[in-house]
Amino acid sequence: METMAIFPLELVLLPSETLALHIFEERYKRLMATLRSDGGEFGVVLAEQDEMHEAGCAAVLASVVEEFDDGRLNVLVEGRRRFHIVEVLAPDDPEIETLRATVSFFEDADDGSAEARDETLAAFAELMEALGLEQPQLPGGDVPLSFRLAAAVDFGAEVKQAMLESVSETERLSQLAAVATTLLPRVEAQRKLSDAIRGNGKGM
Numbered sequence: 001m002e003t004m005a006i007f008p009l010e011l012v013l014l015p016s017e018t019l020a021l022h023i024f025e026e027r028y029k030r031l032m033a034t035l036r037s038d039g040g041e042f043g044v045v046l047a048e049q050d051e052m053h054e055a056g057c058a059a060v061l062a063s064v065v066e067e068f069d070d071g072r073l074n075v076l077v078e079g080r081r082r083f084h085i086v087e088v089l090a091p092d093d094p095e096i097e098t099l100r101a102t103v104s105f106f107e108d109a110d111d112g113s114a115e116a117r118d119e120t121l122a123a124f125a126e127l128m129e130a131l132g133l134e135q136p137q138l139p140g141g142d143v144p145l146s147f148r149l150a151a152a153v154d155f156g157a158e159v160k161q162a163m164l165e166s167v168s169e170t171e172r173l174s175q176l177a178a179v180a181t182t183l184l185p186r187v188e189a190q191r192k193l194s195d196a197i198r199g200n201g202k203g204m
Helices: 026-038 114-130 145-152 157-165 169-198
Strands: 002-009 018-023 042-048 051-067 073-089 099-105
Touching: 002 026, 002 051, 002 073, 018 026, 018 051, 026 051, 026 073, 042 073, 042 157, 051 099, 051 157, 114 145, 114 169, 145 157, 145 169, 157 169
Parallel strands: 002 042
Antiparallel strands: 002 099, 018 073, 042 051, 051 073, 073 099
8 A cells, every 4th residue: 555645636537548737726736846856656536526536546747748937837647557545634734735545556357358359449440430530540558458448538537437446357348338339329420410511501
């Protein structure tokens, strides 16, 4: 177990995913300053209606994109390891210090079946084609395929949180295939409507 700073957000960060953040609160300015000087990880956790989920993703500061005179920052962070919160440690001064938590890291129980992988890649290719990407490039990286695909398309916080918590790559791949298949008719209909509008209504 380790203790790390926690950054609650209304979104989910997955391993290998890159996230742009605008840093303006003093406590997070201080956190970024520490990361810039000392390195290390901090935890991104989905927060909904003042409730934090127990599973999150450790992140590192990948780069500082822009720095303003008042100390605000635009940064890129990258997801690394998944964790469960064991205990939340409230700061003495919430204005200048972040939440901290004792966390326990976890990994998958399986590597994903070939059948689930093939099914998901086929569904993903269909979805990408419907979005206008006829030759989609499979996202690279060392993390499980499900995380790479989910980072490439915004499937929403609910789906991504379920994936983050799952310890089965087969389960995540099957879930992604189902979501992609469900989204496909909607995306195709939207694309046909857009094409018709660009054609001044011809073909509607």
